[in-house]
Amino acid sequence: MISLQNITKHYPGGIHALNGVSIDIDDGDIFGIIGISGAGKSTLVRCVNLLERPTSGRVIVDGQDVTDLTGAALRAYRRRVAMIFQGFGLLLQKTALDNVCFPFLASKGRITDDDRAKAKELLARVGLADKANSYPSQLSGGQQQRVAIARALACDPEYILCDEATSALDPASTQLILDLLHQINKETGTTILVITHSMDVVERICNNVTVLVHGRVVEQGPVERIFADPQDETTKALLGRVSWNA
Amino acid sequence: MPNLSEFFANYGNLLMQGTIDTLAMVFISSGFAYALGLIVGVVLYVTSPTGHHPMPLFNAVLGWVVNMTRSIPFIILLVALMPFTRALVHTTMGVVGVMPPLVVSATPFVARMIEQSLSEVPHDSIEAAEACGASIPRIVWSALLPEALPSIVRGVSITLISVLGYTAIAGAVGAGGLGDIAIRYGYYRYEDEVMVVTVILLIVLVQIIQSTCDIIASHIDHRKRMHMSHE
Ligand SMILES: Nc1ncnc2c1ncn2[C@@H]1O[C@H](COP(=O)(O)OP(=O)(O)O)[C@@H](O)[C@H]1O
Ligand SMILES: [Mg+2]
Numbered sequence: 001m002i003s004l005q006n007i008t009k010h011y012p013g014g015i016h017a018l019n020g021v022s023i024d025i026d027d028g029d030i031f032g033i034i035g036i037s038g039a040g041k042s043t044l045v046r047c048v049n050l051l052e053r054p055t056s057g058r059v060i061v062d063g064q065d066v067t068d069l070t071g072a073a074l075r076a077y078r079r080r081v082a083m084i085f086q087g088f089g090l091l092l093q094k095t096a097l098d099n100v101c102f103p104f105l106a107s108k109g110r111i112t113d114d115d116r117a118k119a120k121e122l123l124a125r126v127g128l129a130d131k132a133n134s135y136p137s138q139l140s141g142g143q144q145q146r147v148a149i150a151r152a153l154a155c156d157p158e159y160i161l162c163d164e165a166t167s168a169l170d171p172a173s174t175q176l177i178l179d180l181l182h183q184i185n186k187e188t189g190t191t192i193l194v195i196t197h198s199m200d201v202v203e204r205i206c207n208n209v210t211v212l213v214h215g216r217v218v219e220q221g222p223v224e225r226i227f228a229d230p231q232d233e234t235t236k237a238l239l240g241r242v243s244w245n246a
Numbered sequence: 247m248p249n250l251s252e253f254f255a256n257y258g259n260l261l262m263q264g265t266i267d268t269l270a271m272v273f274i275s276s277g278f279a280y281a282l283g284l285i286v287g288v289v290l291y292v293t294s295p296t297g298h299h300p301m302p303l304f305n306a307v308l309g310w311v312v313n314m315t316r317s318i319p320f321i322i323l324l325v326a327l328m329p330f331t332r333a334l335v336h337t338t339m340g341v342v343g344v345m346p347p348l349v350v351s352a353t354p355f356v357a358r359m360i361e362q363s364l365s366e367v368p369h370d371s372i373e374a375a376e377a378c379g380a381s382i383p384r385i386v387w388s389a390l391l392p393e394a395l396p397s398i399v400r401g402v403s404i405t406l407i408s409v410l411g412y413t414a415i416a417g418a419v420g421a422g423g424l425g426d427i428a429i430r431y432g433y434y435r436y437e438d439e440v441m442v443v444t445v446i447l448l449i450v451l452v453q454i455i456q457s458t459c460d461i462i463a464s465h466i467d468h469r470k471r472m473h474m475s476h477e
Pocket of ligand 1: 016042
């Protein structure tokens, strides 16, 4: 379980990206965090794997306070929490296979034949068995994101963080990626944290959702309830029930 | 205009030796400069305020040292370093005597180019590597440098050509090589043909260096589809 406790994040220049966010994410859940651009979603998810250090507050994972981890302990923790980015984050000079193998390199300093076999299985799993030797520039956006998902799965993560994973993709690729994430969640029980600005994405795969506005949680609960009975104006606007300037 | 075979009978060996000396100075000095400059460039990148291991004060001092060295004209550096050069290689003359100042002069140049190449790598890819749990040395060695390699190779041609220019300056104070020949024969003896030929040789060298680096860089660059020629 990931427990975010009263997380604040201030950037130099008086920017308060997060103002006391508390969220509990149960194991096995697909949990959505939705908000408009600038709401602090990326900052929040980057606090989970500590690419960003919270200014205050605690990140507790399975009862362990990880907020102040450094060095090898931090790197070991990051291997339990994979991340998928809007811009894919692939290494452009490496083949799809080498990208998927990168987490092995990161954890052990070398890539064994077993690792390569596993990476090939993962590429097959995301439907890219024939693209192992392709470079990212030879793949479509949807294919690149699938490589990124295969890479995320390489270390058998307990959690997968998706920061706008489908925002750069066309509807067909979006569907494919969301189905894939759903499938992974069902088969392996991996907890998935989905950051998005799209209620559509939330509706399609999330069980629970949190609405973030100006770095604050304004609404939180099961997706069915939020969709059936939104309370906050931003939630209503995100749902298209009221116009934005209402 | 004396005929060509007569010219080469007289000066062929001289020009051949000059070319070899020049190439030795350029490539050996640049090799050392890259060994050192790569380290300095990576350190500058990693310790910058937005880097993976920010050390603002150290970074500022190192950046200042690099800038200081770069702002000294080569000919002055060459003279100023003579005691150091003599202590290091026991001579300040010839091909060997000019290498220490060439290395000292090229290293900060290389460092800045490496730093520049590294900073062109998309932040996304590097952050993803970090999120995989890679250590800083691992990120540098297995992500940053390979991603920056085509840009670094393009920088190599700039470095080699600059160092080639420095060797010509060094020729003025007895370093040997094509610059030395051009100055001795063209300036002191008014043997214009020799100078013209050295100039042609220098132009050819620059072209070869430039084209070779460009070909290598576009060959190893996988950011564009491979059957496309690079820009
Ligand atoms: N590294 C940073 N430095 C300064 N301000 C930042 C930085 N990252 C994000 N911000 C600011 O924090 C706020 C939240 O940003 P972000 O978390 O990216 O929002 P979202 O992902 O919801 O669009 C924005 O106002 C943004 O400009
Ligand atoms: Mg964002």
